[in-house]
Structures are given as structure tokens and as C-alpha cells.
Amino acid sequence: MIHNIKYFRGVMLTCMLLCLHAGISSAQNATLSQIHIDEYFSYNSLDSIYRVFNHKYGVKVEYDTAFCKTKKISYWFHSTDAEQAIKITLRNTDYTYKITPDNVVHLVKQELTETDKPIKDPEPDWAQEKPKEKALPPIAVITNDYSGPAQTTHFILSGKIKDRSNGEAVPFCLIRVRGTSLGVTTNADGYFTLLNVPSDTSVLLINYIGFRITEFHLTPKLPKEQLSVELEPLSRSLNEVVITGQRESAMNVNNTEVSTLKMTPQKLAQLPNVGDKDIMRAFQLMPGVSSSFESSSGLYVRGGTPDQNLVLYDGITIYHVDHLYGFFSAFNANAIKDVELYKGGFESRFGGRISSVVEMTSKDGNQKNFNIGGEISLLSFNLFTEIPIKKKWTFIAAFRRSFKGPIYDEIFSKFNSTAVSNASNGGSGGGGGFGGRHGGSNATTPASYFYDLNSKLTYRPSDKDVISGSLFTSTDNLDNGFDLNTPSFLAAQGININIQNSDLTRYGNLGAAVKWARKWNTKLYSNTLISYSNYYSDRDKTNAGTITDASGNTKTFSNGTIETNNLIDYSLKSDYQWNPLKGNIVGFGAFVSYYDIAYNYSQNDTSTIIDRRNYGLLGGGYLQDKIKLFNDKLQLTPGIRWSYFNVTNKTYNEPRFSAIYNFNDKWSFKAATGSYYQFVNRVTREDILSGSRDFWILSDGNRIPVSNALHYISGVSYETLGYLFSVEGYYKVLSDLTDYTQRFNVSPTRINYSENFYTGSGTAQGVEFLAQKKFGKLTGWISYTLSKTRDHFSVYSNSDYPSDQDVPNEFKIILLYKWKRWDFSTTWVYATGRPYTAPSGAYGVTLLDGNTADFFTVTSQNSLRLPDYHRMDISANYNLKTPEGRNIGYIGFSIFNVYNRANVWYKTYQIVGSQIVETDVDYLGIVPNITLSLKLR
């Protein structure tokens, strides 16, 4: 496999070079009008521009070097044909051009060619494309009306970046000082500090996805502290990629993280969906995040499982992200402002998980105007409102609820028919108690649903303080039970019968937090959070009821299985960012979490199989320094996280280190390593009759050890304004993993299910390739991941075997195309089939009641593969605009699994006669959806 990886690395690079070479070669044979240029130049000389034209597009230009080295322009060529591009470069000059038969452009002075008058400057291409929509140019220039010399040099500048439309702080946006390598990223509250700004007439270049690139001209009159800069949101007139690697910005100098993906939820609607736009599903389209797990919206990142992925919502740890059996995630995109996924090698400020981190920042709410909006699809409806309260308060709330429409019903019935099928396949062995005679008149089936609510109240008592309270709750109520009521003929006899046959799964999250962010001075910023997070999961599969006879005597009865898991996490953490001197950003903080985790599984109301309740205290701190060296070309981030866990009475040290070397403005090399511990684990209890169940438990340092991972990551990226090519490799060593199975009895005299936890280890390695086109009418990316994930649990096998989430090959194409008011998109994913364990043989055992239970012996663990997974989704959105061109929503059409591929979810087996019959259980087939989205602003 390693050989394969090496082979692939070479092939991929060759492939990229071939692609570029092919483009250049073909360009030389084309006429200039057939060559389209997509480039952005910021105050570049004509000499450098023509070099790019030549090397990248094959456009040869003969020119006066002395003139072209001094003449500089800024311009965005957006699918501009080469001849037009040449004309644009010569605006306001004495030069015009001639094209010789060999397609070489010759620049000549105007006075020498009286017949070749310069052509009138064309309209900018964006204006040509979108004249009716009044599209904004991609660059916003804020000059601040000053002309004169600088008055201050080498000073500290601090401030805040906001969204002009609603006053929202813009988190994690890149700010660079033009002409220097000086740059910084805003924090989660939009604050930034730039040390050693050359002069108070410098120009800031500010870039954030979804906003116009802004040139902000500093002047001596502007404040050097608490500077406020407002960015103009892009109208939908610009074609922009929805998801992008953080380092896809032109301002590579600000690339401060390794293996980080960034998303703007507001653009999610452009992607196909199965019922609702989904943050977690969108991440699954990127390399390194598996996309073939339709029944989990949790992320499988680089061979990790969803429980190894830390999910933070405004700092609150969220333990369960699934709606409706995992087909949707529990996060409402309308309430979220920014999402970042750290695929590995993450910083010391994150802890408690061994694979990855998803950090979500919710919206503060519109500070300027009241806003309301909503969406309705075939799955759910969604409402949100933003309310500014005087000047210092804002409030936002977003609510979503499913209804039993066609999509909900399809998923619900698929899952539940599967469960029924399993039950019948289970034979008589497992049995669920007494069979009973069939009855069923006057049965009613209660409704199933899910909902979630996000709300946030923000208070800004001063320019330096932001206090916010966040509330997040989500609930799934999956009810497959039914009630039996008194038939009329019995009611007439005075008999009253009320029987509830429960098959209820109810789970959800409740998270609440109060955060205080303070900018103490230009160099120190703090963020303190106290949070409560509760995950609960209740499974009730029982029969219960009351019967009242004609004499008024009432009897009650109840039996079945009941399972509850309740996790409570109280946390307090305080993070600090300190900029002591240029080139250093010191991060430090402290945290403490108290866990109360209970899990109970009982049968027949009387027999408790597992009953655990554990308490734990986890506390510690971290320290890291982001050091920039060699004119910011090299960035080193050493750090250490220290934790004390009272259950094991041990301390855990997690040293981490990352490095980024920006060879030039296009090539970057990066590497990271680190140690990671996980103290709260999710394990799966197998139950074929009623579906396997996940539950969270606390490590006890004994049967459930504290999990550990070591990450090793390296990569290289080549990036221009319009394109990104990236290759990144990883290797992870996992130890002290926990699995739970009832299949092996550790006690010779007694079944003790609470002891059936097993410890194992694993490795994950892989290479990810990404090629992305970021601008133009057609945008998108292609990605390929080659990976290998192995587990080693001696209870299953004496040797390493493919883990359940091992997907060696994943290939994804995502294309988005804009045409007038329409946004079209298509995604196609291909993945090697997941491993599974098949039976080698089967046998029956006659039980004491005379029935026969079927049993299967198996091949080596996970030694076979399901058929390869592939699926295409398409969507088309028609954007609704006011006469002034303002977006007020869209009508979306989406088709999931457009060619109705029968992707296999798993296989079931039955003994029929003297044969074992294998049956495929498939994932969702084709699912169309329509969405109507409207908003006031």
C-alpha cells in the first residue's frame, strides 16, 4: 500500500504537470480570441503580466521591456479573451498592438500606427456579464480620502472586521498589508492585531469567502486601535466556490493552519442535497472525509470515526450530530456563520479527541435591521429571525422541524423495514419474549419527527467586550410503535383496554453557553466560556398497558427492553491570545470539564445487563507559540497541552508541532505532528434485533482506557488566485481504542456484559489530492484520496484487519456552474466498497422450547468488500431577486442519487434449507427534492 502511495504521489504530480502542459500546448495553436484568461493582478507590472500570459496561456507578447517594467496595473481578468486582455492592459498608455500571423502580439507606440487607433476601453467583464443585475466588481477599494505623506511608521494596528450588511463580526478572515508579507487572521469575534505596520498610509487587503476582496487604504486620521472595517458581501453575481481549503486565498502568508477546511454555510444551498442543506454532508465532499457513509452525518476523517471528531458549536462540545438515523446533521445552516474542519495535526487549544475538529461559530444576528426568513422542502421547514435590540444587543433564532413528507417517510420506512427484516432473519434464537396472538384492531401510529433550535443573544457593553449566550437543542423522536385501544364492541361491555406497543428511539442534544470575549489591549485578547452540554438517548422497546374490566378493576403490565444513555458535560475554559512582539502569537489557556455519564440497558424491566454511571473531572492547560521567521516565509507552531484526569489519577502531555514554509506566493510546504488523547468514548452495542446502538461512556483507565493517537502530516500546495493544487499525506498511530461486543464471554461462570469491552489499536495512513478551480462561471474541485486504515483487536483477529471505515480509494468531482440567475451543480463520488465480514458457514441449535436458532461462523474479520460505492447528485437553484438586484431567496431543485445506484449498505444472511442465502440491503435510491427559500434581507 505504501508503495501504492508513493506511486500515486508521482503519478499525481505528473498528471498535474501534464494537464498544465496540455493546456499550454493547445493554447499556442489557438487564436487569441479563443484563449480565455482567468487571473487577478494586484499592482503588477505589465512585464510580469505578459510573462504569465506567455507561460500559462501561451500568449506571446513582444514589448518594450523598459516601459512594461514600470507600468503597473491592477485588474481581474475573468474569462477574458486574450486579445481583450491585451487591450485592457494598454488602457491609458500610448501603446497599441498588432497581431502577426503566427499569433504573436507586438506592442507598438500609437503614433507609429495611425491606422491602428486604440480601441475604446471595454467595460469590465463583470459588467458585461451582469449588466442587469448590477453586479459589484470583485475588488472593493476604500480610499478614505487622504493624500499626503505618512505620519506614523512601524505601529500596531488593531481593529475589527464586520459584515456591512448586518454588522456581524467576520471571523477567521485574512488581512494582509499590501506589498509586504505582513498578515494576520481575525479571531472568532472578528478582532485582529497587526504588529509593525510599515506606515499609516499602507493598504490592507482583506479577503473572506463570500465578501468582496477589499483594499482598505489607511490614513493618519484613522484610529490605530479599534479600527472598524466593513466588508461588502458578494452578491450572487460572482461565481465563487462554496467550500475551499483555507489556504486557497491569494494571501498565503496568512496560512496558519495545516489540514484545515473552511466553509461558509450561506453558500451551501448551491450544492445538491437529499432534503436540506447540510454542513456535515458538504464536508464529506472534500478529500480525507469519507462520503460513502450515508447513514452517518458524523464525519469519518482520515480513518477516524465520528466520535473521534470533536464538534464545537460556539465552544460547546456536541456529542451527537445525527438527525433521522444519520441521514442529516443536527445543525441548522441558517444559524451558523463560519465552520472550520481541522482534519488532523490541530493546535493545542483543541483537545479531547484523537482524530479531528469541527469548529462552528454561530451568527450574532443582524445589528442593523430586523430580518426574517425561512425555507420549506420536502423534508422540513425552517424559520429564522434576527433582531437588533437597541445598539448593543442582537438576537438570532433559527428553528427547523421535519414533517412526514415523502423524503422523511422513505428514510424512516427504509430503516424500519430493515429492522423488521432483521428481526425475522434473527430466527428464533434471539426471540423477544413471548410471541402472543396477533391482534390489532383500532391501532394508531404516532408521528415521528426531528427538530432543532439555535438561538443566540449577544451584548456588546463596550468596544472591547462581547458577551453572548448560545442555546442549541436538537431532538429526534423516531417512533415505530402503535397503540391499541378498546374496540367498540368491548367498550359497549364496559371494558376499557389501552395498550402501548412502544418502539421509540428518542435522542438529542441540549447545549448552552455563556461566552465573554474581551480585547484587553492591542496585544491581548481573551475568550472565556462556561458551557453545559447534554446528550441523551433513550430506546424503549416495550409493551405496556392497562386493562379495565367491566367491574372497574384495572391491571397494568409491561415488558421489553429499555436503554438509556445520558451524558452531561459541564465545562469552563478560558483562552488567551497574546502578541508580545512581531512574528509571535502566543496562545495559552486553561480548561476544566466535569462529566456525568450514565448508561443503562435492561431487559424485561427486571434484568439489567449494563448499568454504568461514571463521573470524571478533566482539567488542564495549554501553551503554544506561532512563530514567523525569515520574513514570514516560515511559520513554526510548537505547543503543548497538559491534562489531568481524576479517574485515572494521571496526567497526559500532548506535545504538538506544525510548520509551514511558503517558498513563494504560490508554493507552500507544510508539516505537523502531535499527540492526542480522548477521555470520553462512544462504543457500539450490537443488537441485530433492534439495531445496533451507540452509547457514550467515560474512560476508566482499565477496561476502557484513555485513547491515544499520534499524527504525522506533510504536504505541499501550489496556488494561484484561481486555482489550487494540493497534496497532503498523513500517518496516524492509534492505541488504547475500545470496542464493545456481547459475542465473547470473559467470565466462565457468568455472563457479565459490563465486562465485554475490549482494547485494541490501529493505524491510518493516506494521501489526499485536490485540484480546485475557484473563479469563473464554472467552479469546483476534484479530489482523490488513497488511504489504508487498519485495526487490531485481538478478540477478533490475531493480525491487523481493515477497520470498518477503511475506504482505500475515494474520488470526488464537484462542479458548480452559474448561468444568469441559475446555479447548477453536480457531484459525483466514487469510493471503494467498505469491508465486511461474511459467513463461512452456519448451523442451527435447537433450543429448549423446540425452536431452532441459526448461527454463523465467519471468515477473517472484514476480509471482504462490499461493491464499490458511487453516486451522482445534481441540483439547480433559481435565485429570486428584488428589482434592485438584492437576493431574497431561491427555488431549488435537487436530485440525490440521480442514476438510482443501488449502493449496498450491508448484507444479511439466512439459512434456507442447506444453503446460506445472502441479501443486500441498499442505501437510498433516487430522491428528488424541491426547496423554496425566502428571506427579508
Next chain:
Amino acid sequence: MQMKQLKTGCLLLLLLSFCSCKKEVADPSFTDTPVVQGYLEPGTTPILNISRQVAFSSTATYAPDNINALNVQIIYNDTVYTMKPLGNGNYVDSNLFISKNGTYGLRFAYNGKTVSATTSIPPKPTGYSESTDTMSIVQEGTGATGGGGGLGGYRPNPFIMSWSNPDASYYIIVVENIEVNPVAINLNETAPPRIFRNQPTQSNQYQINSREFHFYGRHRMILYHLNPDYASLYNNDGSSSLNLTNPQTNLTNGLGIFTGLNADTLMVTIYKPL
């Protein structure tokens, strides 16, 4: 032009990805392991059944051993009892009667390996009692109850079966109708079962409702005291690729169950109201 590059890249990557798919080699190995089924009850002569597995692969090869001519031995107090074959994989030794509280071993050779197991006879249940020994149930499927298939009318008190279980051992209740020609409670039911049971429980009581009965007449309420290896059979019936693992067994080099039981029985009667 860039799109041409992208398209070319896409196609190349696609081809490469397919080329790189190194198919995992299936593990076709099927080991012909014998399946044993033996329940040892005090005072009875054990009957063992030995069978072969059903192979998933049609090309699997079986051991040459004759399933009806094995040298099957039960060891008790260092005495070896050789079982006599009865055909169809059944073996018996009429000289051997299972003793209470005894420990028994099993041994035979199959496919070049020695198959063995050991089990103990659990103590007889104590304190076994029932809340009542009769129950009246209205017949269904007659004109009086509106056509049957429904709830069948008035529900009597359930049987509450109790026993002593201070050490949380495993028990199971099997209910068997013992009438020669039993009358069905629901006339619309086709081939209702004469015998039924609950799941193993570590409790000291179990409630059996009238709905569980299918026939009128006398019923044996057999309470078995179980070893954990039998109880584990009830959590060992995975049939999906999501959770298949080798089933639990208390046999070495074998599959199935070889376990001791001890039972107590009470009688109840189900009658039709006058």
C-alpha cells in the same frame, strides 16, 4: 482552456483510481468444525447430536469423518462413557444417568482435532411458585367476540411465576400445552405453537399474560436453571454483515452447546369461561 485541463485531469484520476483498486482477497477458508448439541438434565440419559455446518461456499470441502461413526465419550468422575450412535448424528449411552451437581466432560475426535467441553449441572430451582394455577380466557374467533383476531375481550390476571434467585443466576420458563387434543383459544389462528418461552432472565419472577397462551387445557410451566453459556445463545444471533463475528460456544474445536440444566415444573390450566 483550463476546463480542458481539469477534464483531462479528472479522467486520468478516474482511471488511476480504478486501476489502483487492489481488491482484497476473500478468505474462502471453511473449516469443517462439528456442531454439538447436548443438554444434560439430572436423572435423564443424555442424547447428543453432532452435525456438520452448512458451508457458505459451494466449493467448500468437508472432513472425511463419518458423522455417525464418531468415538464420542462423556467423562464423569474419571469414568469414560462411550456413546453409541443412533444415526442422524445422535449418540446415547443408556448406562449413563446425569447426577445432580455433577461435572461432565465431552470428548471426541473430528477433522484431526480433539473436540472437548465441560459443563456442570446447576442446582435445582428452589421456591418455585405461581400466583394462581388457573386462568379463564374467552375464546376468540366466535360470534361473541366479533370475529376474532382482535383483543379477544376481557383480560384476566397474569400468571406471576416466582422462584428463589439470590445469586442472580439465569433462568428461563418454557410453557408447554400437554393436552392430547388441545382446543385453540383463537379459532382463526393457523398452527399456533403449543410451546413457548421467554428469554433467559436473572430475575426471580416472570409475568405471563393471557395473550401468550394459544390453547385451552393443562400447561407445564417448566423453569430451567441455566448455565451462562446457554443464556448467551440468546444474544448470539447476528445475521448481518454489520456485526457478524464467530458465535460463542463452550466447546473447544467445536461449535454448539454442551450444557447442564436443572428444572422444576408447575402446572396451570387455561379454561373457557362458562
